[in-house]
Amino acid sequence: MSETIIPSKKATKELDKVVIRFAGDSGDGMQLTGSQFSFTSALWGNDLATFPDYPAEIRAPQGTVEGVSGFQVQIGKIDIYTPGDEADVLVAMNPAALKSNLKFVRKGGNIVVDLDAFVLRNIEKAGFVTNPLEDGTLADYNVVEAPISSLTKTALEGLQLDNKSIMRSKNMFALGMMYWLFDRSLKETEKYIEDKFKKTPALAEGNKRALNAGFHYAETIEALPAMYKVPPAQIEKGLYRHISGNVATAWGLMAAAERMGRKLFLGSYPITPASDILHELSRHKNLGVITMQAEDEIAAVCSAIGASYAGQMGVTTSSGPGIALKGEAIGLAVMAELPLVVVDVQRGGPSTGLPTKTEQADINIAVFGRNSESPAVVIAASTPANCFDYAYMAAKIAVEHMTPVILLTDGYLANGSEPWKFPSTADLPPITIKVPHKENGTYYPYVRDVETLARGWALPGTPGFEHRIGGLEKQEKTGNVSYDPLNHDKMVRTRAEKVERVANYIPELEVIGEGDGKLLVVGWGGTFGGMRTAVTELQRSNRKLDFVHFNYINPLPKNTKEIFERYSKILVCELNLGQFASLLRSKFPGMNIQSYTKVQGQPFLVTELKEVFIDHLKD
Amino acid sequence: MENTIDIPQANPLTKKDFESDQMVRWCPGCGDYAILSAMTNALPQLGIPRENFVFISGIGCASRFPYYMNTFGFHTIHGRGPAVATGVKLANPKLSVWEIQGDGDALAIGGNHFIHAIRRNIDINIILFNNEIYGLTKGQYSPTSPQGLVTKSTPYGSVERPFHAGELVIGAQGTFYARTIDTNPKLMTEMFVHAAQHIGTSLVEVLQNCVIFNDGAHAGVTDKVNRDDFQLHVKHGQPLLFGKDNKKGLRLNGLKLEVVTIGENGITEKDILVHDAESEDPTLHLMLARLSPPHFPMALGVIRNVRAKTYEEALEEEREKITTKSKYHSVDDLLKSGEVWEIK
Ligand SMILES: Cc1ncc(C[n+]2csc(CCOP(=O)(O)OP(=O)(O)O)c2C)c(N)n1
Ligand code: SF4
Ligand SMILES: [Mg+2]
Numbered sequence: 034m035s036e037t038i039i040p041s042k043k044a045t046k047e048l049d050k051v052v053i054r055f056a057g058d059s060g061d062g063m064q065l066t067g068s069q070f071s072f073t074s075a076l077w078g079n080d081l082a083t084f085p086d087y088p089a090e091i092r093a094p095q096g097t098v099e100g101v102s103g104f105q106v107q108i109g110k111i112d113i114y115t116p117g118d119e120a121d122v123l124v125a126m127n128p129a130a131l132k133s134n135l136k137f138v139r140k141g142g143n144i145v146v147d148l149d150a151f152v153l154r155n156i157e158k159a160g161f162v163t164n165p166l167e168d169g170t171l172a173d174y175n176v177v178e179a180p181i182s183s184l185t186k187t188a189l190e191g192l193q194l195d196n197k198s199i200m201r202s203k204n205m206f207a208l209g210m211m212y213w214l215f216d217r218s219l220k221e222t223e224k225y226i227e228d229k230f231k232k233t234p235a236l237a238e239g240n241k242r243a244l245n246a247g248f249h250y251a252e253t254i255e256a257l258p259a260m261y262k263v264p265p266a267q268i269e270k271g272l273y274r275h276i277s278g279n280v281a282t283a284w285g286l287m288a289a290a291e292r293m294g295r296k297l298f299l300g301s302y303p304i305t306p307a308s309d310i311l312h313e314l315s316r317h318k319n320l321g322v323i324t325m326q327a328e329d330e331i332a333a334v335c336s337a338i339g340a341s342y343a344g345q346m347g348v349t350t351s352s353g354p355g356i357a358l359k360g361e362a363i364g365l366a367v368m369a370e371l372p373l374v375v376v377d378v379q380r381g382g383p384s385t386g387l388p389t390k391t392e393q394a395d396i397n398i399a400v401f402g403r404n405s406e407s408p409a410v411v412i413a414a415s416t417p418a419n420c421f422d423y424a425y426m427a428a429k430i431a432v433e434h435m436t437p438v439i440l441l442t443d444g445y446l447a448n449g450s451e452p453w454k455f456p457s458t459a460d461l462p463p464i465t466i467k468v469p470h471k472e473n474g475t476y477y478p479y480v481r482d483v484e485t486l487a488r489g490w491a492l493p494g495t496p497g498f499e500h501r502i503g504g505l506e507k508q509e510k511t512g513n514v515s516y517d518p519l520n521h522d523k524m525v526r527t528r529a530e531k532v533e534r535v536a537n538y539i540p541e542l543e544v545i546g547e548g549d550g551k552l553l554v555v556g557w558g559g560t561f562g563g564m565r566t567a568v569t570e571l572q573r574s575n576r577k578l579d580f581v582h583f584n585y586i587n588p589l590p591k592n593t594k595e596i597f598e599r600y601s602k603i604l605v606c607e608l609n610l611g612q613f614a615s616l617l618r619s620k621f622p623g624m625n626i627q628s629y630t631k632v633q634g635q636p637f638l639v640t641e642l643k644e645v646f647i648d649h650l651k652d
Numbered sequence: 653m654e655n656t657i658d659i660p661q662a663n664p665l666t667k668k669d670f671e672s673d674q675m676v677r678w679c680p681g682c683g684d685y686a687i688l689s690a691m692t693n694a695l696p697q698l699g700i701p702r703e704n705f706v707f708i709s710g711i712g713c714a715s716r717f718p719y720y721m722n723t724f725g726f727h728t729i730h731g732r733g734p735a736v737a738t739g740v741k742l743a744n745p746k747l748s749v750w751e752i753q754g755d756g757d758a759l760a761i762g763g764n765h766f767i768h769a770i771r772r773n774i775d776i777n778i779i780l781f782n783n784e785i786y787g788l789t790k791g792q793y794s795p796t797s798p799q800g801l802v803t804k805s806t807p808y809g810s811v812e813r814p815f816h817a818g819e820l821v822i823g824a825q826g827t828f829y830a831r832t833i834d835t836n837p838k839l840m841t842e843m844f845v846h847a848a849q850h851i852g853t854s855l856v857e858v859l860q861n862c863v864i865f866n867d868g869a870h871a872g873v874t875d876k877v878n879r880d881d882f883q884l885h886v887k888h889g890q891p892l893l894f895g896k897d898n899k900k901g902l903r904l905n906g907l908k909l910e911v912v913t914i915g916e917n918g919i920t921e922k923d924i925l926v927h928d929a930e931s932e933d934p935t936l937h938l939m940l941a942r943l944s945p946p947h948f949p950m951a952l953g954v955i956r957n958v959r960a961k962t963y964e965e966a967l968e969e970e971r972e973k974i975t976t977k978s979k980y981h982s983v984d985d986l987l988k989s990g991e992v993w994e995i996k
Contacts, residue, residue: 072991075993076993078995268995269995270994270995270996271994271995272988272992272993272994273992273993273994273995274987274988274990274991274992274993275991284983284986284987287983287986288983291982291983296743298739298742298743300735300739317980317986318967318970318971318974319971319974319975319978319980319981320980320981320982320983320986323742323743323967325738325739325742327735327768328735328764328765328768329764331732331735331765332732332734332735332738332764332765332768333735335728335729335732335735335736335739335765336735336736336738336739336742337739338728338736338739339708339726339735339736339737339738339739339740339741339742339743340739340740340742340743341739341743342726342736342739342740342743343706343739343740343741343743343744343747344743344744345743345744347739347743361729362729362732364729365728365729369726454995455987455988456987457984457987458982458983458984458987492744493703493704493706493724493740493744493747494703494704494724494744494746494747495703496701496702496703497703498703499702499703499722499723499724500724500725501672501674501718501719501721501724501725501726501727502725502726502727503718503719503725503726503727503728504711504727504728504729505727513674514674514719
């Protein structure tokens, strides 16, 4: 351990981007440390993306690998689309954190450990046989052994705080070290601390002292490498905030309901990783939101359908196993032609699968997972922040086209967060609800708009518009029950056509790149960040490849075919066994559509994608 | 206590106003016809504008009901009617929401929604058509079929123990439970009116005859010969008397009900238990709900009717409380809340 006290003016090193990972025991406050670092960096002007890595067990024993909580953030002066493949700096608060996070650190990267935590008991608890600080495990890394616990204790001497509270401040010490390393100001975090501990001044003082002590310690020791500078990014002017995918989804739905002048009704049953949407919406009942935690997913979707029938914006949120339960009811909304938004925050499956891990394998259930011909609109968000936009669009399409819309997000988007230049709701696209009309004094519930084929939305409580709907086949126009074969044929085709026509109202695909027509890489949904980064980096080194990313899955954007025809090879990348690729092959037979897949519960790595793309460029 | 009933209209509605133009397609002689007629008799009495009535149903013979009512109607999916009705009511609490279910729909596939709607005490009226059989799917036993019933799926007789709707209602903290029979139009109409007037979830069980697959299931109670001895018409505040000349009655003996006869063994009317439908404690309601022939009569009428806060009332109170405290009045406020920074 370095005891040098001589302050040294160190060289600073400028970086385009850097990845920092904070890891510690669940009780060590790593999420807070990570978010404070992110917030300060965002204010400084970096672009960034974050991802929390929570333990799957809620109360795993202290000091064990199962109890480790991590937070990764990538900051940059360039556009950042992902939290990064590998960490340049890992802060590990105990041996277990080191054990479970070492695999995420770049060879040659920096590891800061709390030396005080590396006592025999903890080392053994973490599953190391010998002390990793001494046995050569970390030979490939630059290790900084900082006695974080004892220095925090010293710094807080004299304050009226018990030992537990003192030890709780050690995350601030680590954060202070990182602030020095990346040349950040302590100001914002100090403000945050003052606000958070308004009622307990001793705690506020303790946390501030720890933060400053860490900063000065880092400045003093020689062990840390050069001070890094990650200059501000070129970021569009405007008001920003951090947002996670789940909160963005909740707010997008609220914005849409507010815009259409209807209440937002959420029927939902808790399930990881979708529950946070329910939690968020439950906080905003004063803003015209009704939430009901239903007895199961079937009741959740059915209550939402009931709410839509009665004229509000019915929404249900879930993940794979819950979506499977909702199938029959979504079919009812298809038949009754009612607006409904179904949010599927995808997770690893099948069955209970990997509840806390991400996957993109619900495209088939979303597009095809109902009995008979049961078309629904399917759209997918692709960044944590644009969950807002696609949630808004899901609700807009649902009411303007009188159809269920399934919005696919995933665990990675849901929990990931990024700075977001948020809109003013006045700038969001308008939502037009068609008022139902009578024909010669009679109301026919299945009279359709000639352009969209949407039927009218006549609400209970409106005199003269009494009518009956239901899951039995409808006679065209009158909506009466009909078993007529030709009518059924016509209605099946009409419902399909109605959903197809949504393509006339959604944006066309945009190609990123000016390749030579050899390779088009295709992504959809939550893999956007990794795909975009890999493609851009290759394009910068003059590789010829183009990229399109799909947010609209059913129907596809109108220009899909025309774009695909320009390429001799199309490579679809997705976190499943090729579901979107199959869908595209069936829509565009004869095209050379290949597939790159991975199902590890993890997003694509940028390095991995780059290798795959380079390989495909070879032949 | 406020009432759900809206302002009466200038032109009072009639039975005809509630009859739809659709051909009714139940089997001739099915008990459902009588229930439909009792309903179209009851609704005009409520003073609610027609457009505010919504009939929701699941799947089954019973669940065809909404098509035959000239009101708003939604024939949904098997067993899920209570969930849909809950959404409708929460979306627009002004509506008078009725939910029609068969015994299979309510107590088998939809059992979960049935008990949870009742537990929440949302102000809807559930009418349970109990024919103790699956009618629409042509005659399988249901969760209310008695043990030993021979049906297509129980060729040697059902071995399962049946549910009693009333016990479930009370177990689910229900606030209103009434029982009636398809052979008594007057009683049905009366029960529907009571159900409508009760604020909170109302459950009316109608003993309904399926002439095709379970004919005579309730004959033990409805037959002319049995009627007087096996029907106990309960009324709030009235003694629990029955029998030809109202000479039989119920009295509490320890923790059990027993049938006694006035004039015998020194029994007078004073010994007869008086029905208190409004008692918070459901113990006696449960006992009444469980009575059945041959040792006891079947209780008909409003067995339980207590006022408790409804789900939508509780939500509204909550909303008001939050609204006065909240700093946000629009989504724009929310977007700008918390840590926001400006890039210049
Ligand atoms: C999901 C689903 N499963 C099964 C059925 C078939 N099904 C329709 S009605 C019914 C039972 C009807 O019995 P009940 O609810 O008692 O109504 P009744 O016909 O006797 O009035 C069944 C099993 C269905 N429509 N949907
Ligand atoms: S099958 Fe039974 S319940 Fe169904 S309509 Fe016929 S008689 Fe009525
Ligand atoms: Mg039945």
